[in-house]
Amino acid sequence: MRREIIMRLRPLLAVIPALTIWLSAAPMIGEATTDAGRPPNIVLIYADDLGYGDLGTYGARGYRTPHLDRMAAEGTRLTSFYVAQAVCSASRAALLTGCYPNRIGINGALDHRSNYGIDSGETTIAEALRTRGYATAIFGKWHLGHHPAFLPTRHGFDEYYGLPYSNDMWPNHPVTKNYYPELPLIEGEKVIALNPDQSQLTTTYTERAVSFIERHRERPFFLYLPHSMPHVPLFVSDKFRGRTERGLYGDVIEEIDWSVGQILATLQRQGLDRQTLVIFTSDNGPWLPYGNHAGTTAGLREGKGTAWEGGVRVPFIARWPGRIPAGRVVREPAMTIDILPTLAKLAGVASSSARPIDGLDAWPTISGNRRAKTAHDAFYFYWLGELHAVRSGKWKLHLPHPYRHLASTGSDGRPGKDETLQAEMALYDLEQDPVEHVNVAAGRPEVVRQLLSLAERARADLGDSLTRRQPTNARPPGRL
Numbered sequence: 001m002r003r004e005i006i007m008r009l010r011p012l013l014a015v016i017p018a019l020t021i022w023l024s025a026a027p028m029i030g031e032a033t034t035d036a037g038r039p040p041n042i043v044l045i046y047a048d049d050l051g052y053g054d055l056g057t058y059g060a061r062g063y064r065t066p067h068l069d070r071m072a073a074e075g076t077r078l079t080s081f082y083v084a085q086a087v088c089s090a091s092r093a094a095l096l097t098g099c100y101p102n103r104i105g106i107n108g109a110l111d112h113r114s115n116y117g118i119d120s121g122e123t124t125i126a127e128a129l130r131t132r133g134y135a136t137a138i139f140g141k142w143h144l145g146h147h148p149a150f151l152p153t154r155h156g157f158d159e160y161y162g163l164p165y166s167n168d169m170w171p172n173h174p175v176t177k178n179y180y181p182e183l184p185l186i187e188g189e190k191v192i193a194l195n196p197d198q199s200q201l202t203t204t205y206t207e208r209a210v211s212f213i214e215r216h217r218e219r220p221f222f223l224y225l226p227h228s229m230p231h232v233p234l235f236v237s238d239k240f241r242g243r244t245e246r247g248l249y250g251d252v253i254e255e256i257d258w259s260v261g262q263i264l265a266t267l268q269r270q271g272l273d274r275q276t277l278v279i280f281t282s283d284n285g286p287w288l289p290y291g292n293h294a295g296t297t298a299g300l301r302e303g304k305g306t307a308w309e310g311g312v313r314v315p316f317i318a319r320w321p322g323r324i325p326a327g328r329v330v331r332e333p334a335m336t337i338d339i340l341p342t343l344a345k346l347a348g349v350a351s352s353s354a355r356p357i358d359g360l361d362a363w364p365t366i367s368g369n370r371r372a373k374t375a376h377d378a379f380y381f382y383w384l385g386e387l388h389a390v391r392s393g394k395w396k397l398h399l400p401h402p403y404r405h406l407a408s409t410g411s412d413g414r415p416g417k418d419e420t421l422q423a424e425m426a427l428y429d430l431e432q433d434p435v436e437h438v439n440v441a442a443g444r445p446e447v448v449r450q451l452l453s454l455a456e457r458a459r460a461d462l463g464d465s466l467t468r469r470q471p472t473n474a475r476p477p478g479r480l
């Protein structure tokens with residue numbers, strides 16, 4: 001009955017731009033239970049500032065990622081997976097709530113002065129899965145508000161250990177020395193150390209993750225592992241220091257890869273392989289001004305902080321033996337906003353949020369179906385409140401917008417400089433031209449018109465400060 005109502009509502013929902021009610025991700029009972037007859041465990045690993053070209057299977061050179069390569073060989077790898085906004089807080093807001101960041105008032109990167117954070121009325125993945133009896137934990141970087149009201153323990157997570165924001169927000173920042181206070185390390189809601197030894201972060205997060213899996217063998221769990229690395233300042237433990245040709249950046253990635261290996265080995269040891277979906281992705285592209293301390297885009301244009309492919313396209317690997325076929329590579333686009341509805345459906349989450357979200361179930365794509373088609377007619381790329389680009393099918397239209405362009409490269413932890421350039425309206429065929437080099441707008445006026453009308457829908461819904469449009473369906477963040 002409920003399903004029928006939803007099916008009838010679908011055409012209606014489709015006319016509301018970029019706006020879907022979570023009900024449309026209602027469970028198909030029986031579709032997602034594991035061999036053990038219970039909803040799957042979820043492990044979601046989120047690297048920080050790791051670029052599209054930074055893993056072996058995506059072309060990395062100068063170091064090795066054997067565990068992630070194996071994960072890809074045993075699962076599915078996406079080649080057009082996007083973050084919703086190429087910066088830390090906004091990206092995490094989208095991942096955890098299924099919403100474009102500006103829909104829920106979290107843009108850019110929060111810091112120690114931010115008196116706002118994720119609103120208590122938004123539903124996170126952890127809160128959604130909890131309704132199905134999941135144990136939940138986050139070990140790593142939160143970045144959705146550092147005041148107690150906004151911490152993970154108030155937003156669906158049973159356990160939290162990690163940094164409240166970025167690891168460069170500390171007194172040793174290379175440019176703004178002594179601007180930031182001492183960096184807190186938090187357990188639960190308590191600060192347990194200031195300026196912790198960052199060379200131990202990856203190891204400690206991993207040890208906590210392994211212990212969490214071991215302690216929750218008997219019930220479904222959601223483990224969220226947002227690494228602080230490879231965001232600058234780069235730190236690595238003794239086990240990995242000096243191992244790679246690529247230098248410290250390569251060492252750091254090899255340690256993250258080791259961490260993935262530890263997780264996979266633990267799942268196997270506990271007999272949980274076939275009951276666990278493991279996802280690995282990144283929050284945004286490389287922070288290019290950091291030069292040898294930044295990742296690579298595999299040739300995609302620009303990097304972190306932009307709506308060009310180098311900023312928003314990231315690696316994505318999903319592994320679930322028995323449910324996801326081995327060795328698939330899928331190029332259909334999907335976005336972080338799709339993760340919540342996909343996981344909610346897999347877990348049979350029946351409840352719905354009264355608040356509309358933007359993401360849609362992407363299971364056909366994530367599970368390696370090469371013929372899968374995204375249910376989105378468009379993906380929108382905002383920078384703060386500015387609508388910079390729209391992707392529909394293979395086409396991406398950049399609207400006129402300012403953007404960061406690398407002007408000079410720094411090294412060894414000191415950044416170079418960005419300059420601001422102005423992009424003109426340009427249409428790219430991402431299948432032929434993923435590096436956004438050849439503007440084909442002049443020869444494709446009908447495609448430009450179509451993408452402009454999609455952009456107009458987004459503006460009417462979420463606003464666009466570049467064309468002075470106010471949002472009509474944006475919600476404020478939580479405030480102190």
Ligand code: MG
Nearest residue numbers: 048049088283
């Ligand atoms: Mg980041």
